[in-house]
Amino acid sequence: MDTxxxxxxQNARLSCKELAAMTGSTEAxxxxxxxxxxxxxxxxxxxxxxxxxxxxxDNVTAFIEVKVTPKADCGFDDIxxxxxxxxxxxxxxxxxGAFDLAVTISGTNYKEIALFVAQRLSxxxxxxxxATHFFLKRYKEKGIFIEDEATDxxxxxxx
Amino acid sequence: MMDYDKILSDKCKEIKPSGIRKFxxxxxxxxxxxxxxxxxxDFPTPWAIRRAAIxxxxxxxxxxxxNAGLIQLRNSISKYLSRRIxxxxxxxxxxxxxxxxSEAIDLAIRAIVNPGDEVLVVEPSFVCYKPIIELMHGVPVxxxxxxxxxxxxxxxxxxxxxxxxxxxxxLPFPNNPTGAVMSRKDLEEIAEVLxxxxxxxxxxxxxxxxxxxxxxxxxxxxxxxxxxxxVVNGFSKAYAMTGWRLGYLAGPAPVIKQILKIHQFAIxxxxxxxxxxxxxxxxxxxxxxxxxxxxxxxxRRWLVNALNEIxxxxxxxxxxxxxxxxxxxxxxxxxxxxxxxxxxxHVAVVPGDAFGExxxxxxxxxxxxxxxxxMEAVERISQFLKELK
Numbered sequence: 297m298d299t300x301x302x303x304x305x306q307n308a309r310l311s312c313k314e315l316a317a318m319t320g321s322t323e324a325x326x327x328x329x330x331x332x333x334x335x336x337x338x339x340x341x342x343x344x345x346x347x348x349x350x351x352x353x354d355n356v357t358a359f360i361e362v363k364v365t366p367k368a369d370c371g372f373d374d375i376x377x378x379x380x381x382x383x384x385x386x387x388x389x390x391x392x393g394a395f396d397l398a399v400t401i402s403g404t405n406y407k408e409i410a411l412f413v414a415q416r417l418s419x420x421x422x423x424x425x426x427a428t429h430f431f432l433k434r435y436k437e438k439g440i441f442i443e444d445e446a447t448d449x450x451x452x453x454x455x
Numbered sequence: 456m457m458d459y460d461k462i463l464s465d466k467c468k469e470i471k472p473s474g475i476r477k478f479x480x481x482x483x484x485x486x487x488x489x490x491x492x493x494x495x496x497d498f499p500t501p502w503a504i505r506r507a508a509i510x511x512x513x514x515x516x517x518x519x520x521x522n523a524g525l526i527q528l529r530n531s532i533s534k535y536l537s538r539r540i541x542x543x544x545x546x547x548x549x550x551x552x553x554x555x556x557s558e559a560i561d562l563a564i565r566a567i568v569n570p571g572d573e574v575l576v577v578e579p580s581f582v583c584y585k586p587i588i589e590l591m592h593g594v595p596v597x598x599x600x601x602x603x604x605x606x607x608x609x610x611x612x613x614x615x616x617x618x619x620x621x622x623x624x625x626l627p628f629p630n631n632p633t634g635a636v637m638s639r640k641d642l643e644e645i646a647e648v649l650x651x652x653x654x655x656x657x658x659x660x661x662x663x664x665x666x667x668x669x670x671x672x673x674x675x676x677x678x679x680x681x682x683x684x685x686v687v688n689g690f691s692k693a694y695a696m697t698g699w700r701l702g703y704l705a706g707p708a709p710v711i712k713q714i715l716k717i718h719q720f721a722i723x724x725x726x727x728x729x730x731x732x733x734x735x736x737x738x739x740x741x742x743x744x745x746x747x748x749x750x751x752x753x754x755r756r757w758l759v760n761a762l763n764e765i766x767x768x769x770x771x772x773x774x775x776x777x778x779x780x781x782x783x784x785x786x787x788x789x790x791x792x793x794x795x796x797x798x799x800x801h802v803a804v805v806p807g808d809a810f811g812e813x814x815x816x817x818x819x820x821x822x823x824x825x826x827x828x829x830m831e832a833v834e835r836i837s838q839f840l841k842e843l844k
Binding site: 299303307313314317318319320448450451452453454455 | 473475478479482483488490492493494495497581582583631749753754756757759760761803805809824826827
């Protein structure tokens, strides 16, 4: 992966000047490259990595396995598009293996998610079955430890 | 009453304590200190290596190994040196596995130096060479490197320091604390001076994997140099394995044979579990090294740029994980600078003179820290510099 993209994934708040120094490039080149990535859709936006459990005590997240019958003319895409239009859906991925679509959804309580599955998801044409798994504790998100940040046990000064 | 002053050996008493001890003591008793002072990687040892150690323990492989180290490990080291540094050593006769690079340095000096022999020590450099030479009743002769020469050893300066008593040259590159490296051309010039002599080179290459402008060149690679060179290397910096205490020494068989006696009587053998883990490191972790080097390089570039921005003039280091900026513009000595920075802004860095007198006017900043940590520390240093004006 491009070093610039990797650095932005870790910390999107680095300035172009810092990124230029870090990648051994010039500020203008970095700016142009980022523009290009934004333009051709490689960079889709900028967000913070949030400890959701700490930011919002009521947050509930679930991972839902969905089995579907693909349609003859457009495969899984049609059903996927129907599902992803719901604002509650945070991520949606077509998977290999025992089920077809992986849906992550957040809400303010278990009931809200249960109702979404029962009333919205299960009723979509082509959905055969669902299995809902609730997140209990997040340990690592986007490469970052969510709770226990590793402490530096090295001594202050060593030769 | 025991009079310990009379009991202790004179040589031992004469050894000066390390110049960085004082800072460690102050910093350790202070709240909210952020340090840029350490000389070890911030990465944990790669998991595959740790797994190998756990497996070794599970299998109960907790007995002594051969004095020179497990032959499988020496084979791996031999292959590694051939693969990465392009020098060939016979694992049976030319390699000893040691307790860190430190023991390798100690062994090399002890095996070579007679009382009165002069040993050339390139400075600024790691703190252990001079005391060990002195313990052997040898005479350390300092060769100062200068920022004008990018802290490299030049043939001219080397020539001027050689006498008929010169026994050994200590060549510590990539360098701690300056981050300087020696190019093939630099080394060829040094070799030209040494080839006609019987001077041995102790080439401390512990940072050999951490270079940022092309691969490390060992002086042992240069024509006619392998027979007069002892290569010190180890696992601490390349594989983030400082606490495992494992290094090695490679050199001509007649020297290694003698060195092995000292190692055998003093140490017996290096830790067995570390040795098994090290085989895994050498056989499967080239990719891990690349990842860490890439990360250090990003930090290095950021830090050099940031320090120059805040007004600390910085020579661009091409090796190890240190920068060695000049603080002369502040009018403070290295010691004063470091003390004030620690007291006023709670940032610990190491005064340059801890690595030899010619390090005066500089400080050593380590970038074996996360970017986040470096950014916070540089912000504080910047504040400190503004207050000095």
